[in-house]
Amino acid sequence: MQFRDLKTQYTTYKDEIDSTVQEVMNNASFIGGSIVKELEEELAAYVGVKHCISCGNGTDALSLVLMAWDVKEGDAVFVPDFTFFATGEVVSLNGATPVFVDVDETTFNIDPNKLDKAIQKTIEEGKLSPKVVIPVDLFGLPANYQEIEKVAKKYNLLVLEDGAQGFGGNIDGKMACSFGDAATTSFFPAKPLGCFGDGGAIFTNDDELAALLNSLKIHGKGENKYDNVRIGVNSRLDTIQAAILKIKLRAFREHELDDVNRVYELYNNKLEDYVLKPVIPNGYYSSFAQYTIKLDSKTQRDGLQSHLKEQGIPSMVYYVKPMHKQEAFSNLNFNESDFEVTNKLCDTVLSLPMHPYLKEDEVAKVAKTVNEFLG
Template sequence: MNVPLLDLKAQYQTIREEIRKVVDEICDSQYFILGPHVEAMEAKIAAYCQTPHAVGVSSGSDALIIALMAAGIGAGDAVITTPYTFFATAGAVARVGARPLFVDIDPVSYNLDPGALENTVAAMDNGTRAAVKAILPVHLYGQCADMDPILDMARRHNWVVIEDAAQAIGAEYKGRRAGSMGDFGCFSFFPSKNLGAFGDGGVVTTTSAEMDQRLRMLRMHGMEPKYYHRMIGGNFRLDALQAAVVALKLDYLDGWTSGRQANAAAYRRLFQEAGLVQQVQLPVEVQNRHIYNQFVIRVTHDRDALRAWLGEQGIGTEVYYPVPLHQQECFNYLGHGDGDFPLSEQAATQSLALPIYPELSEAQLAAVVERIGAFYKA
């Protein structure tokens, strides 16, 4: 039995007629960029994320960049973040001219470790500590980072807090939604996300009316009013089509999330029944609402061999992420070496994402576990 890592066609079939109707509406209107569909989507996302404001932008990567710009982060500044994440997190910091400062992860949640953060800041010299202007925690795989100690540290040092919630819309930390706890929340609507558009798209949430206005100016080249530029921004505008798709899908998101959570529970039962919990470490729900953008197991031995075997058996998997950011060639100038962030490096060699999308059948889930069991028996 073939089990793809993701099957967006199955999702599309359930909403096909609604999607085609809104696409026709946009085509008939010929209003393709920003406009009423973007405004409607922003209002729905703000309400869903429990924030006063949401600003639609061109991608999740651009959401990070424009949030940093709005916060005034630039050359000479430093931003603390994790080395175990998608490239855009630290790439955005470098793009605005700031320097990424990495803190290792908690090995259970894969998110930035508050204890390591305390130790890192304590070890900084005065110049480095003064250069830090922001912290950028990531809610990886659909589970929020441990935000209370991070927020406390940010308050003590007067840092801006930018949540990278690209994989975590709807995730919660002690009853608070991802994107509502910091100064900014950055989301991606890349098609493979649990809330995906039909192309690139993103949104920035904020609690500040001032930052909301600043973000809206920055996404239009710093323009307000038309052809008058108060600041240098960029073209971070969101297409109406992507906004309309996201707004429509948002009505289904909680149901899809429940499906992902049910599949995660089924995996736990199946791995337990198969006697594989010693060979495979299952994800731990540290926070109270994990939305399972990915279901990531940890394999302490032969991860790559297992992945190759599953591929031969028609089981889709992925490694998120095989090379921590401090080991990426483009960040050589930061001066890090192997072993600097050992928990991130270990996760990069051991983690493996399995199919988790809500349309999976019980038979498909069982096939994944059965094939993993066959690998270890062999």
């Protein structure tokens, strides 16, 4: 059993993928070109925004937006404490200071009320200037943008949606990666829409921002790549990955998103109430990058994970360590009482196998194993 079955996905579309990769090889056009442009247009249309700017990976996507917004030393950027390291890393990389915010215990996403308090506290301390909020669509579920954007507007902050795990989700039909002032996603292979290497994209309705990002991602180019008008980086989605993503985007739209939600329903029906199952609020739709359950304690969680492994069932802990406890951020001062939910989640969450190609009998085996261990 695979935790995220990329092999079956490939074999399902092998002929098309092999053919399109061979075509790129035959044309010897490996960077840029019409295929990348076509993919960007398809992605923008799917999300429902004017511009999609592809780039080298999801981390670069976040960093490029912060660069374009001139986020720098002395700025505070508010980031959920329960997420992958990259979301805070890009803040420090651009010279600013990440301010970590505890999350909602039900959705695992940034808590808007705690966000408001963190911004107030930062203003009162007077050492940093609040600049940006980066909500994360954790495990495929969009964050609470209605409330987050109210808080951001109250303090005149920019909102950068980190949709690395959320691509394909929506709130009342409004797609993930269309919220805030800009949004990003990752095409890391295990993401809801993944390529066969690294890749990322930025989404925005802002014409000027899009033009600036297209410059920054190619060495700060002006009229052409040898006309450099600003300091930038080298972060481009290569043509082979774009060609693969065009095929995988079609599969994602036609059946994978529906299939992964079918697996979600199967898990919910087969798992007993010994565990807390993922909660999807009314009006929300998740792309289920992960199916994450909560246990009563670290001892119980670790025991279950060991038992699953003995039965040949893979599982993962996202995340074993909160952001504020990462050594890379040890220079920052924190109050542990501000992260009660995140600290508990790191000790009690467990992600089960989850992908569009998971069979019903495999879900049944996982659920039976969990139920028997905890029952």
